Amino acid sequence: MAGLHKSDIKNPVLNWIDTRLPVLTMVQKEYGVFPTPRNFNYLWNFGALAMVVLMIMIATGVLLAMHYTPEKTMAFDSVEAIMRDVNYGWLLRYAHANGGSMFFIVVYVHIFRGLYYGSYKSPRELLWILGVVIMLLMMATAFMGYVLPWGQMSFWGATVITNLFSAFPLVGEHIVTWLWGGFSVDNPTLNRFFALHYLLPFVLIAVIFLHVAALHITGSNNPLGIEPKGPQDTLPFHPYYTMKDSVGICVFMIIYALVVFFAPNLFGEPDNYIPANPLATPAEIVPEWYFLPFYAILRAVPNKLGGVLLMFGAILVLFVLPWLDTSPVRSAKFRPLYRIFFWLQLLSCLVLGAVGAHRPEGIWVVLGRVGTAWYFLHFLVILPVLGKIERPLPLPESISRAVLGHGGGPLPGGVATAKPMEKI
């Protein structure tokens, strides 16, 4: 339906624009007065943090691309030239390389926050699914970015990971040849990975836009996992959460700066400062730390196709998580059993991360298998069953009662406890 927008903005120039293209009204509605549950804790910073890191990654990445050469005999030297000869090139590169690690730290916290407080449950299933898509895109982008310096780990990591696709029957070999643009990881591989590494972040932005759009339809979850029932349960996003997010961003930037300026190679493998050599396999091929749990799952079964399927399955299972968890209660605060299993699942992910960093020998094989089994058991068996047998604690009547009242539980004489899935 066409028609000019009736803008409330006083400034005549801005009003003129807003009448024809109401973006200012939209920003005011979505980020100004947007009603947000009043009880967020600091774990709700991590979405905003991820957005900040993405902006830093794109800014540094575009500048790096101006100096980088995606050609196999020149890529390594061009990266070192950025470090040595480009003004503040070292800052760009260290900020970008460590930004990748920081991005995953932030996003993993964001995901586990969602798991703890049941943020994936109705009506936020699609919001969650878009989040999983974002994680997949991030992984692809990070993997291809790691190949670009064309060091030993770049080359051999690319070889190992792309080779995984050869496990698929019939089409596997073709997929690998197509990924490589030839019959081994070589110059065409580097070229297309560079093109895709530049492209995917913009796809990422599009999916993030949908993620945020979906968030603004359902509204945010909150630590209590009950829906706000009225204005007394919410606060306008600005200035309350713009300020609270700012505090988190400042603290995050301190940690990020400490890494970039004082330990810039903390997350890196020394081997990646050795130029790629197709004739010399490094003693150990280790992926970046954020892939280690998945790497451990890959190696948990002695069958290549089985390992590959399990690894992809570990992510795919997240897509159906909203339907695997049968409990109507969102927040682990009110789920005494789920709370225990949440920590066990976090533990299994951390153990798998440690397993991924070690050679599959001795105890690590056992731990890898137990961790993998637990990871899937949690999602496929425990969550569906838990929802049926667990007796959740009574939910508070409303957010404002719980936050402004006496501690957490329901107030004596309360009319009725809120139903968990109740809409506003």
Place this chain on the structure above:
Amino acid sequence: MRPARLFALVGAPLLGLVTGLALAAPAQAQEAELVKHDWSFSGPFGTFDRAAAQRGFQVYNEVCANCHSMKLGYYRNLEGIGIPEEAIKAIAAAKSVPTIGDDGQPTERPALPADHFRSPYPNDKAARAALNGALPPDLTVIEKARKGGADYIWSIINGYGEPPAGVKIGDGLYYNKYFPGHQIAMPQPLQADQVTYADGTKATIEQEAYDVATFLTYMANPEMEQRKRIGVKVVLFLVLLTGFTYAVKRKVWADVH
């Protein structure tokens, strides 16, 4: 239960356990533990010991450079360890680098500060042909390319000795207790008094190794001093900003708590 208490009860012990697992030494470590030094450049305020780095350049120039290239370094980089411009010009001019003459034929000319360090061999094959099939790694970023960095460089130089009984060393290889696999193709590179230091420092193997490790760390991280200087300012600024931001946040939230 409050999340904080819950974490203290369940999460923290779990995290501790995992950290323990992650840090547990990998089973395959058989190389001797590297000798750790307190380097002038360690720590957030560390800087390069100029005298050691300059002596290290002398060791590199007179010994290492006979076999090892440093392709990504420039003679002008020597400014960063305090060698004056005129001296750098003289150091560069003493080397000749390949070029194409006015007649279009390959020839050589004296190097300039803007030239890359001259490589000892025209290409990798020439290096292998001259060195029993072994290729000496380029030294530009060697400090970043080895676990342990400067400590690794120092240890390797000091790690030569007789192999333990029963250990067989291949033809043209040498025993080194810090080298992965213990068999290294490089003969012991530095001896006592191999170089004569102009500043009168006694040239023990340990001293030479310390100096050259300092120099190589500089070459791998020429930005380090600037990086740390800026880093201190950035972190201080952010700490202040965090304080102010938190104060504003408290004020904004004061009326809704």
